[in-house]
């Protein structure tokens with residue numbers, strides 16, 4: 001328990017003056033992220049929304065250590081990150097489970113040094129958390145889209161990362177499964193107390209889940225606005241306050257006079 005506490009205090013994520021370009025096929029530099037500055041508190045849930053191609057995945061990959069920045073730094077608790085680490089787990093839109101391994105083997109991938117009993121216990125614990133108990137011996141092909149994504153979440157959680165980086169994790173799911181998964185994420189967060197950074201193109205999802213929503217500009221991606229969601233939990237998607245926040249964010253994606261933020265305040 002003591003060890004757990006220390007780990008959960010790993011500290012704030014700080015992104016400072018982060019920029020990134022890619023070289024295109026015709027040798028042009030494509031500026032993708034420009035001077036991104038963002039801090040995420042320990043245990044906070046931050047959602048990132050922005051047009052397709054504005055650099056959201058690139059930003060998460062840089063934080064995960066899977067991609068290098070051209071300029072700027074990413075640090076956690078004052079320690080500058082230089083590559084991937086067990087403190088950060090990433091979940092992608094597609095589940096990326098290995099089809100030739102069982103769900104249990106997928107979840108415990110990377111724990112080769114463990115005994116079978118240890119791995120069984122890890123897999124059992126996290127599959128229960130994502131409501132997949134009973135599917136440890138199944139193969140990914142036997143699971144629905146929602147179940148596979150749950151397994152991918154279990155796999156990311158099994159390494160007990162302090163921070164989860166979620167890149168449109170429910171983007172490929174049907175609307176009802178997605179709502180189920182969002183509730184699941186809230187439960188997991190309550191239990192695990194991890195920091196969560198989620199890219200989503202679903203503004204309702206962002207308002208439902210996040211403490212703050214970061215709105216990015218079109219490429220090159222910059223931070224355009226940060227909206228603090230001050231709604232009590234559990235959040236009610238049908239409430240006027242909820243609609244106000246949705247509109248408050250959506251307005252960034254409209255032309256000037258198209259749709260205004262409703263007048264009422266909360």
Ligand SMILES: Nc1ncnc2c1ncn2[C@@H]1O[C@H](COP(=O)(O)OP(=O)(O)O)[C@@H](O)[C@H]1O
Pocket residue numbers: 022023024032050051052053054055056057058059219
């Ligand atoms: N490895 C890469 N090489 C070249 N261009 C890339 C690479 N990764 C992403 N890009 C380009 O960078 C831009 C941002 O990509 P991405 O971060 O995936 O955007 P988003 O997730 O916001 O849709 C896109 O124009 C994409 O084509």
Ligand SMILES: [Mg+2]
Pocket residue numbers: 056057058167
């Ligand atoms: Mg993306």
